[in-house]
Amino acid sequence: TPITLLRELITLIGGIGLMVAMNWRLSLLILVVVPPIVVAGAFFGRRLQRLSIDVQDHLADSTVSLEEMLSGIRIVKSFTREPWERARFARAVDQSLVAALRRARLQAVFIPTVNLLGSGAVTLLIWYGGRLVIRGALTPGDLIAFLVLMVMVAQPLGDMAGQYGRLRQGLGSAHRVFRLLDVATEPLDVPGALLPGRLRGSVRFAGVSFAYDGLNPILHDVSLDVAPGEVVALVGPSGAGKSTLVNLIPRFHDATRGVVEIDGEDARRLDLRDLREQIGLVPQETFLFGGTVRENIAYGRPRASDEEIRAAARDANADAFVRDLPEGYDTVVGEKGVRLSAGQRQRIAIARVLLKDPRLLILDEATSSLDTVAERQVQEALERVMAGRTTFVIAHRLTTVLRADRILVLEGGRIVEEGTHAALLARGGLYRRLWSLQFREADDAAATEPVPGSPVERP
Ligand code: ADP
Numbered sequence: 001t002p003i004t005l006l007r008e009l010i011t012l013i014g015g016i017g018l019m020v021a022m023n024w025r026l027s028l029l030i031l032v033v034v035p036p037i038v039v040a041g042a043f044f045g046r047r048l049q050r051l052s053i054d055v056q057d058h059l060a061d062s063t064v065s066l067e068e069m070l071s072g073i074r075i076v077k078s079f080t081r082e083p084w085e086r087a088r089f090a091r092a093v094d095q096s097l098v099a100a101l102r103r104a105r106l107q108a109v110f111i112p113t114v115n116l117l118g119s120g121a122v123t124l125l126i127w128y129g130g131r132l133v134i135r136g137a138l139t140p141g142d143l144i145a146f147l148v149l150m151v152m153v154a155q156p157l158g159d160m161a162g163q164y165g166r167l168r169q170g171l172g173s174a175h176r177v178f179r180l181l182d183v184a185t186e187p188l189d190v191p192g193a194l195l196p197g198r199l200r201g202s203v204r205f206a207g208v209s210f211a212y213d214g215l216n217p218i219l220h221d222v223s224l225d226v227a228p229g230e231v232v233a234l235v236g237p238s239g240a241g242k243s244t245l246v247n248l249i250p251r252f253h254d255a256t257r258g259v260v261e262i263d264g265e266d267a268r269r270l271d272l273r274d275l276r277e278q279i280g281l282v283p284q285e286t287f288l289f290g291g292t293v294r295e296n297i298a299y300g301r302p303r304a305s306d307e308e309i310r311a312a313a314r315d316a317n318a319d320a321f322v323r324d325l326p327e328g329y330d331t332v333v334g335e336k337g338v339r340l341s342a343g344q345r346q347r348i349a350i351a352r353v354l355l356k357d358p359r360l361l362i363l364d365e366a367t368s369s370l371d372t373v374a375e376r377q378v379q380e381a382l383e384r385v386m387a388g389r390t391t392f393v394i395a396h397r398l399t400t401v402l403r404a405d406r407i408l409v410l411e412g413g414r415i416v417e418e419g420t421h422a423a424l425l426a427r428g429g430l431y432r433r434l435w436s437l438q439f440r441e442a443d444d445a446a447a448t449e450p451v452p453g454s455p456v457e458r459p
Helices: 002-022 024-071 073-078 082-134 140-159 162-181 242-247 272-277 293-300 306-315 319-324 342-356 372-386 398-403 421-427 430-448
Strands: 203-210 219-226 231-235 257-262 279-282 360-364 390-394 406-411 414-419
Touching (some): 002 024, 002 140, 024 073, 024 082, 024 140, 073 279, 082 140, 219 242, 219 414, 242 360, 242 390, 272 279, 279 342, 279 372, 293 306, 306 319, 306 342, 306 372, 319 342, 342 372, 360 372, 406 430, 414 421, 414 430, 421 430
Parallel strands (some): 231 390, 231 406, 360 390
Antiparallel strands (some): 203 257, 406 414
8 A cells, every 4th residue: 555655665765864874884785785676676566566457457357247147147048148158257267367377477486586685685784794893893783783774674575575475365265266166057958858949939837836945935826828929917016926937937947836838848848948049038127248239139149140130129129229329239338338228228138139039028127217208119129029929028017018918917926816907907906906006107107207317318
């Protein structure tokens, strides 16, 4: 820190001053011997600092990559990009390792060199000082004082050796991280798993219960039958189990009891990669990876052509604003790039799913309201992506429940009501209460005035 550096500087200057005052000849000797040490220290020190920054940068890169991967883990899984993410992280870690090794090598040269020069200087001082004492030109007390001062002057240099200890600590932590990385992940390809081919898209839950901890069920005996192309809206108070239910479809979890069937097959028998490749996921909080717009859209199909990417972006109402970005499709977004509005991010997420052309769609509508223009653009895009696909949507918008073929009302992990909007309203149950609270007021407000502070489109 600057304070310790200041203290070391004062010690250095004060020590030298005292020595000169005591005996200039001995001081002269020290002034001949010390500069090489200082020069060596400065030279290696600067390089060491540069290498340390290098290590820090690479570590930061790998942390960013890890953080993105973890916060977007459902996206990673649903696009079956685990191998790619793993490689990306491995690359970042490798780079930090290479930088750390370079630093360690330099330190291995630096520290012994400085130590050797230091001991050499002390030896020289004792030898010459001893002769002066014998000749009576110096008192033994002064020689001792000189030695003490010399050690004090050497102290600041010795501190640099402390860095080595810190590096050892860092390598120790890295070891723990590697142990964590060795923990097995779920296998994507299981030998003997069914390859369903292109799905038709029917989904059946038969007496499905699910408990995260194996003890306290979050879903209780859920049964439902969804035909290919049907749009099912899930509504219900928060914590009712809507996300848990849809997460069983791409098998982020498996049912504790009962069966989830897709195209009439137990989902557990289907090849996980094949299944997830046919399920599109648009989460509530749109997740963009650090990288270009193009890479983000092509996330599920890295080899997609520019034409295909453009077409998906057009269908997602994203092409126009993307082309207005500083570098169009090559604009970097995410942590280190251009910040996009919530509506823009959602449309990129929709383009990403469109490009994948899934048979099944899982949408988690954002609760935060967009302004009316952005809202309409997102809705249009969603409508296009839903066409002809079996869709489960966790609904927060009136337009969505109106358009759904069927609405499931969940409460406490059970389907308590089921039907169309009109039929459920007529029933006068939970749905009616939710509708008047959640949908009508929110959408009326959104329709008449933009919500203050809501994200505004930045073209
Ligand atoms: P909803 O989507 O309807 O708001 P969720 O499916 O997210 O409801 O949550 C249902 C219940 O399951 C909540 O009580 C929640 O605390 C619990 N839950 C959700 N995810 C997990 C998890 N990963 N581990 C343990 N409990 C969870």
